[in-house]
Amino acid sequence: MPYLLLAIGIFFGIYGLYRFFLSANVKQVWALLLTGSFLAISTALFFLALTGRLPAALALLVGLWPFGVALWQKKKKARPESPSSSTMTREEALEVLGLKENASKEDIKKAYKDLIKKNHPDQEGTQWLAARINQARDILLK
Structure with a gap:
């Protein structure tokens, strides 16, 4: 037994x-x-x-x-450098989100939403990449 x-x-x-x-x-x-x-x-x-x-x-x-x-x-x-410690240019932000120079606010928001959905740390993305995506969105929406 x-x-x-x-x-x-x-x-x-x-x-x-x-x-x-x-x-x-x-x-x-x-x-x-x-x-x-x-x-x-x-x-x-x-x-x-x-x-x-x-x-x-x-x-x-x-x-x-x-x-x-x-x-x-x-x-x-293995801890990557925090993206906030380095400044990102507008060109780099456009490259991160995969956009062109004449992108509208709606294009920026849509690209951000798609990228963050795929690269969020809860979806096997990294915190570093999610922070870069957030930083790119913030720069482009200023």
């Missing part, structure tokens, strides 16, 4: 992960993997400490430390 319950639990867990991966974006998958890794490492450390193998638990922690530092540094370096 316990094996049957375990098999049913594993089945529902795998099915739940399958459904999650179908609709998840890259950020959600990355967050799930990081959380799962953290929980697995924490559980292993706790189990090793609980069974009297504290030196092994500390060795595991020290062994994984460089990987954590490397991930942290990589994430810190």
Whole structure:
């Protein structure tokens, strides 16, 4: 009976992960993997400490430390420069929105709406690109 319950639990867990991966974006998958890794490492450390193998638990922690530092540094370096820190010219704004010099306000609003819909951070776009699109719209509508 316990094996049957375990098999049913594993089945529902795998099915739940399958459904999650179908609709998840890259950020959600990355967050799930990081959380799962953290929980697995924490559980292993706790189990090793609980069974009297504290030196092994500390060795595991020290062994994984460089990987954590490397991930942290990589994430810190990967942050793009904020678009507000650089000034955008009218020509650059037109290029970002894919418009010509004689574009009307309606054209600007339509191009903005189409681009932000595709590139919003909630739709797998980046914050940097969404900020550039917003900045371009603001410059052109002044």
